[in-house]
Amino acid sequence: MTQASPPLSLHAIRGCFEGAIPAIMSTCAEDGTPNVAYISQVNYVDERHVALSFQFFNKTRQNILANPYSSVLLIDPASAAYYRLHLRYLRTETSGPLFESMKAQLAGIASYSGMAGVFRLLGSDVYEVEAIESVEGDRLPPQPPRFGLLAGVRRSAERLAACGATDELLQTTLAVLNDHLDVHHAMVLMLDTATQRLYTVASCGYATSGVGSEIEIGHGVIGVAARERTPVRISHMTNAASYSHAVRSSMRETEPGLVLDTEICFPGLSEPHSQLAVPIVSSGRLLGALFVESPQDMRFGFEDEDALVAIAGHLGAALELLRTTDEPTAPAEEPRAAGAPSATGAPVPVRHYLANNSVFIGDSYLIKGVAGAILGKLLREYSEQGRSDFTNRELRLDPAIRLPDLSDNLEARLVLLQRRLVENCPHIRLEKTGRGRFHLRMERPVALIEIAG
The missing domain is CATH 1.10.10 (Arc Repressor Mutant, subunit A)
Structure with missing residues (x-):
């Protein structure tokens, strides 16, 4: 007697949610007439829910509002395996972390496909997954499992915990990304609460460091991740110049009398194909953002996102601890070196x-x-x-x-x-x-x- 296979879980097929291959959604009108359409995004929410992008008030949308049941066909880009989700529509979200994350990802897909002027997210439709069905068919040979991320996070946490100064902590963060997560283009940004801008304090992998460059909360992948306090991951090519444009436009609006030669160029790859930004938070307070990117498509998966969130959490806690100990609570007499400056040469x-x-x-x-x-x-x-x-x-x-x-x-x-x-x-x-x-x-x-x- 053969033992039945355990039921499939959403976590087991999370590779299907990377957006590399569009999903196919089927719905029915009230009279039973079927409709099939491609869907730009199917996002993993948790083990019982997914979110689909709502972009147009089309036949699919009309059918769902009249009949909340549908099925979605997914394909795993690594194995070519097909899976069918049986869904029940629950609600549409038009704000908040889920909506903003999907909106940022859709912008990356639109840029990659030349449809930036057409794609626009109207809402995130949340569905309950009632069943997952594996579809018969030929599959590619399984890829070797990826190991080392969890061990890399552990070693990263150990190295961050050993840091005794902010500068050392920032440099170690970039070093652990390179040494343990194989990430070679990264930056750390801190929040200026007065201006609601993020400023770059450390970076690696770029021709110029961009230290001091700024981006406003809510702009680009980094600004959205910071504003919504949620990771934002894009697996396709985007235009890094939008960061500089966002900063320049913001400065014109808020400081019209300021000449633009006070703008420090934002670092970044000229043609990034994968980007991931996560907020740095401690005790519920936003401190900044950690950002990584790559010239490769599909470089950062959901496990990379989990790893970066964990590292950003350690970084936030360490920054907060160092902040509270960066000065003596009862200092001795303030140093007051007196006398004429001893430096020589032209002023x-x-x-x-x-x-x-x-x-x-x-x-x-x-x-x-x-x-x-x-x-x-x-x-x-x-x-x-x-x-x-x-x-x-x-x-x-x-x-x-x-x-x-x-x-x-x-x-x-x-x-x-x-x-x-x-x-x-x-x-x-x-x-x-x-x-x-x-x-x-x-x-x-x-x-x-x-x-x-």
Whole structure:
């Protein structure tokens, strides 16, 4: 007596939901007339539910509203196996994480197929899966199972847990992605709560680091993942230039008087074929986003998404822990090095625009916002008082710097400023000297001009 095979689960056929091959949906009108149509997206929601894209008020939509039962034919792109889902329509979502994730994925498919002006998501139709049926037919030889992701997440967590400083933590995050997950193009972005923009603090795999570049919450794969606090994964080619366009358009709207030479080019592949962004969250609070991409189609599957979510969770917890310990709670007397600056040579010309705290070294833009305000304070006190040693605590207490709130990651701002100086001004350096303390090293004098307007 042969033992019956266990029933199929949605998890077992999750490869069918990657969007590589369109699904086929059949519905019936009230009078029993059948209708068959291609569906752009079938998304895995959980073990009992899937979501289908609602883009047009067509015959399929009319039938579902009149008769909520349908079947969907899926194909696994790796094995060529067919599966039939028997579904019952429950509801349509027009906002929230599921809708925004599907909308972003549809935009990637539209870009890939040249249908960007046609595809538009109206809603996410949620269905209960009543049965899963395996369809007889020839199949490709099974691919070897993929191993190592779970072990990679474990090793990544161990390495992140060993980090004792924010800069070390950010660099280790990129390193573990490369070493344990075989991801070679990645970036970490932090949230500026005051401007609702994400700014790049670390990246790897690009011709230029893009440290300091920004993207607004809600724009592109990264901005949507951050706004909705949900992973967004696209497996087809998209246009990375949309990030730069989004940033530029946003800056024109919110800062019309600001010249656009203060825009730092956003890093990214010129023709990415796979992208995955996950939010960095700690204690329910959005800290930023972790983003990876690849020139290969279908590079990131749902297991890669799970792995990246786990790593982003460790990163968020570690960032929050370091934030609370980045300065002494009861510091000793603040360091106040006095005396004339000892740097020699031609002065470094620095312009600090107080209106938005943008800083230029000569004619080259360096940084703006909170990081610009910090640099302005350091250079001002160095020039006027000969100071070169500072603490995180005094930066927090200085109202001119205008940190958005006490939970803002000041150390991440200092990391951003430090890297921008390394890349663009070899004569000015920030060096960490202890817990919550750092040193301003000047190799040449500074000629600081502060401009009110």
